[in-house]
Amino acid sequence: MTIPKSTASILFVADVIGKPGYDILAAYLPSLKKKYAVDLCIVNGENGEKGKGTTENLVKKYRTLGVDVITGGNHSWTFASFRRYLDQSNWVLRPANYPDEAPGKGAAVFQSASGLAIGVLNLQGRAFMYPIDCPFKRGMEEIDRLLTQTKIIIVDVHAEATAEKMALGWHFDGKASAVIGTHTHVQTADERILPKGTAYISDAGMTGPNDSVIGLEVDVAIKRFISGIPEFYQMATSNNRLNGVVITVDGATGRAQNIERINLP
Numbered sequence: 001m002t003i004p005k006s007t008a009s010i011l012f013v014a015d016v017i018g019k020p021g022y023d024i025l026a027a028y029l030p031s032l033k034k035k036y037a038v039d040l041c042i043v044n045g046e047n048g049e050k051g052k053g054t055t056e057n058l059v060k061k062y063r064t065l066g067v068d069v070i071t072g073g074n075h076s077w078t079f080a081s082f083r084r085y086l087d088q089s090n091w092v093l094r095p096a097n098y099p100d101e102a103p104g105k106g107a108a109v110f111q112s113a114s115g116l117a118i119g120v121l122n123l124q125g126r127a128f129m130y131p132i133d134c135p136f137k138r139g140m141e142e143i144d145r146l147l148t149q150t151k152i153i154i155v156d157v158h159a160e161a162t163a164e165k166m167a168l169g170w171h172f173d174g175k176a177s178a179v180i181g182t183h184t185h186v187q188t189a190d191e192r193i194l195p196k197g198t199a200y201i202s203d204a205g206m207t208g209p210n211d212s213v214i215g216l217e218v219d220v221a222i223k224r225f226i227s228g229i230p231e232f233y234q235m236a237t238s239n240n241r242l243n244g245v246v247i248t249v250d251g252a253t254g255r256a257q258n259i260e261r262i263n264l265p
């Protein structure tokens with residue numbers, strides 16, 4: 001029988017972009033897991049397949065690398081086959097505040113090999129995004145449901161507006177262990193522990209090509225802005241970095257003890 005540890009170490013890896021992102025994740029994950037004695041590794045995988053969307057095959061590859069949970073966002077819906085897979089997978093979440101008619105689930109409790117129960121919730125913002133259900137109300141309902149099973153709860157808030165993410169951080173302070181922003185693909189330097197014990201960062205960043213415009217080939221991005229025409233998406237490939245955060249949580253109280261930004265190499 002495994003004796004549960006009292007402290008949870010959670011590695012959250014920001015939006016992984018296509019093969020460049022996968023490769024740098026593969027290069028760094030073993031050493032990161034060892035260095036931080038990681039109990040649970042969460043990866044936002046909405047951009048895993050050539051920059052837009054995720055596939056079942058890719059989820060299996062992430063799992064083989066040692067990823068425990070794959071969260072999503074607005075690109076979770078790119079592939080029809082993946083929508084069907086969302087209903088079957090135990091490891092993949094999509095934002096919980098999509099209407100009930102959407103496939104998949106947005107929250108679950110995962111058991112770490114070290115004996116900890118860790119809740120993960122995926123939400124999506126509404127400012128400058130699809131007008132889905134309220135992330136504040138739906139998020140709190142999901143957190144209350146997870147709290148009946150564990151005090152350790154990690155929230156991926158996939159949103160465009162910093163203010164919306166920050167407001168969600170404060171709204172969940174003392175209830176969630178961490179509120180981690182994703183979607184903008186630019187790591188912010190505002191990581192902190194809020195007064196009631198919730199670790200917060202507005203955006204964990206991006207794992208993939210940094211010589212890009214948030215993952216998109218620079219020339220294509222400039223053309224899009226100058227012409228106003230939605231040029232075909234072309235993923236960039238160079239200057240790869242791994243972004244994310246490591247959060248340590250007191251397992252007895254669910255309060256975060258530390259949040260550290262990761263930006264490698």
Ligand SMILES: [Fe+2]
Nearest residue numbers: 015046047183
């Ligand atoms: Fe993304």
Ligand SMILES: [Fe+2]
Nearest residue numbers: 073074075183
């Ligand atoms: Fe996104």
